[in-house]
Amino acid sequence: xxxxxxxxxxxxxxxxxxxxxxxxxxxxxxxxxxxxxxxxxxxxxxxxxxxxxxxxxxxxxxxxxxxxxxxxxxxxxxxxxxxxxxxxxxxxxxxxxxxxxxxxxxxxxxxxxxxxxxxxxxxxxxxxxxxxxxxxxxxxxxxxxxxxxxxxxxxxxxxx
Amino acid sequence: xxxxxxxxxxxxxxxxxxxxxxxxxxxxxxxxxxxxxxxxxxxxxxxxxxxxxxxxxxxxxxxxxxxxxxxxxxxxxxxxxxxxxxxxxxxxxxxxxxxxxxxxxxxxxxxxxxxxxxxxxxxxxxxxxxxxxxxxxxxxxxxxxxxxxxxxxxxxxxxx
Numbered sequence: 001x002x003x004x005x006x007x008x009x010x011x012x013x014x015x016x017x018x019x020x021x022x023x024x025x026x027x028x029x030x031x032x033x034x035x036x037x038x039x040x041x042x043x044x045x046x047x048x049x050x051x052x053x054x055x056x057x058x059x060x061x062x063x064x065x066x067x068x069x070x071x072x073x074x075x076x077x078x079x080x081x082x083x084x085x086x087x088x089x090x091x092x093x094x095x096x097x098x099x100x101x102x103x104x105x106x107x108x109x110x111x112x113x114x115x116x117x118x119x120x121x122x123x124x125x126x127x128x129x130x131x132x133x134x135x136x137x138x139x140x141x142x143x144x145x146x147x148x149x150x151x152x153x154x155x156x157x158x159x160x
Numbered sequence: 161x162x163x164x165x166x167x168x169x170x171x172x173x174x175x176x177x178x179x180x181x182x183x184x185x186x187x188x189x190x191x192x193x194x195x196x197x198x199x200x201x202x203x204x205x206x207x208x209x210x211x212x213x214x215x216x217x218x219x220x221x222x223x224x225x226x227x228x229x230x231x232x233x234x235x236x237x238x239x240x241x242x243x244x245x246x247x248x249x250x251x252x253x254x255x256x257x258x259x260x261x262x263x264x265x266x267x268x269x270x271x272x273x274x275x276x277x278x279x280x281x282x283x284x285x286x287x288x289x290x291x292x293x294x295x296x297x298x299x300x301x302x303x304x305x306x307x308x309x310x311x312x313x314x315x316x317x318x319x320x
Contacts, residue, residue, distance in 0.1 A: 012259065057217070057241055058249070080240060080258060081217055089218070093253045093260040098240060098267040099172070100253040100289040107258040129260040 012134050014126040016146045022157040024112040024120040028085045029160065030153050031110060036160070037063060040152035043145055050074070055082055060096035080107070087111055105133065122150065172294050174286040176306045182317040184272040184280040188245045189320070190313050191270060196320070197223060200312035203305055210234070215242055220256035236261075246272055265293065282310065 008015055020027070030036045032055050038048040042065050049072055050064040057079055064074040078096050081089035093104035106126050113121040124146055128134040168175055180187070190196045192215050198208040202225050209232055210224040217239055224234040238256050241249035253264035266286050273281040284306055288294040 007257075089258060091254065091258060091260065093264065094251065094267065097167075097287070098249060098251060098269070099287050100251065100264040100267060100293075102289060104253065104260040104264070107254065107260060109258070127257070127259050129262060133260075 008125055008127075011131055012128050014128075014134060014137055014142045016122075016124045016143065016150065018122050018147075018150060019115060020120050020122050020150070020154050021118070022120055022154055023118045024085050024114055026157040026160055027112055027120055027122065027153065028088075030157055031088060032082075036156070039156045041065075041149055043148040043152070054096065055079065057082060058096065058098055061090050076101075085112060104129065106137065124150075168285055168287075171291055172288050174288075174294060174297055174302045176282075176284045176303065176310065178282050178307075178310060179275060180280050180282050180310070180314050181278070182280055182314055183278045184245050184274055186317040186320055187272055187280055187282065187313065188248075190317055191248060192242075196316070200316045201225075201309055203308035203312070214256065215239065217242060218256065218258055221250045240267070264289065266297065284310075 030040060032053060034051040034053040037051040041048050041063060045068045047066045048063055049066040050062070052060055052062040054060045059079045061077040061079055062075070064072050066072050075092065076095060077090045077092045078094040078098060079088070079090045081087055088110040089107065091104070091107035093101055093107060095101050106128050108127065109125040111123040111125070115121055126137055126142060128137060190200060192213060194211040194213040197211040201208050201211075201223060205228045207226045208223055209226040210222070212220055212222040214220040219239045221237040221239055222235065224232050226232050235252065236255060237250045237252045238254040238258060239248070239250045241247055248270040249267065251264070251267035253261055253267060255261050266288050268287065269285040271283040271285070275281055286297055286302060288297060
């Protein structure tokens with residue numbers, strides 16, 4: 001079964017693409033093992049106060065982000081595709097077990113390509129319902145937020 | 161990777177379960193090949209005026225139902241799990257390519273178990289966001305509609 005071809009729509013999607021000096025096996029581990037998430041997932045001074053991962057299609061990807069003031073913001077998503085070290089897809093349009101969610105915002109895709117010298121081409125895509133959703137996410141600071149998280153992931157992975 | 165365990169929630173889900181006298185390979189073909197869908201999918205006198213299937217996770221499951229008065233009702237969904245002859249999962253909470261949809265109503269799961277003598281245990285599950293969605297679907301005639309479609313599938317499969 002071929003994977004879904006990835007063709008971002010510039011009006012609806014946001015993409016972070018970068019080549020990083022981390023082998024993709026470590027990137028995959030950082031994204032898919034709950035104990036690693038708090039070390040990089042939220043740009044400081046925000047933290048991750050809870051993370052639960054059930055890594056399979058239909059399984060739970062739950063993270064709770066805590067603001068510097070101590071307020072918790074839970075987010076529950078559902079994994080859609082899990083192709084180890086290559087491709088991870090999840091959405092908040094569905095709860096675990098594929099139940100439609102009340103307030104869908106986006107699906108997301110992580111695509112990892114192996115590069116020579118233990119490097120990785122890292123692409124993270126946020127897939128929105130409409131242009132307003134994309135714009136809202138951009139204004140919330142998608143590029144800086146996801147970029148800073150990736151900086152943190154790279155720094156953390158070097159000592160994993 | 162284990163499949164998501166199926167545990168219906170009686171407050172939120174609707175289930176049609178029946179043992180049918182059709183081998184599951186034929187049931188699978190009837191559900192997953194676009195040319196078969198018009199022969200059984202809509203309870204007569206409704207018809208299927210269009211069907212498009214891209215059978216893979218993230219692929220399109222599109223059907224247009226035509227009323228006896230000639231009005232078309234298109235429905236576009238996204239496949240989530242495709243396990244040949246065993247398990248088909250799709251949702252209208254996502255468009256093909258996993259983009260969140262504007263008006264999600266349900267996800268659905270088809271589960272087929274082989275029985276002796278070329279028979280099949282057939283389970284179709286409609287998974288709703290909330291109790292109101294489940295109730296609306298029940299009042300729209302879930303059991304009769306999906307039951308009649310299954311009668312038609314069985315009759316059609318015997319001459320496939």
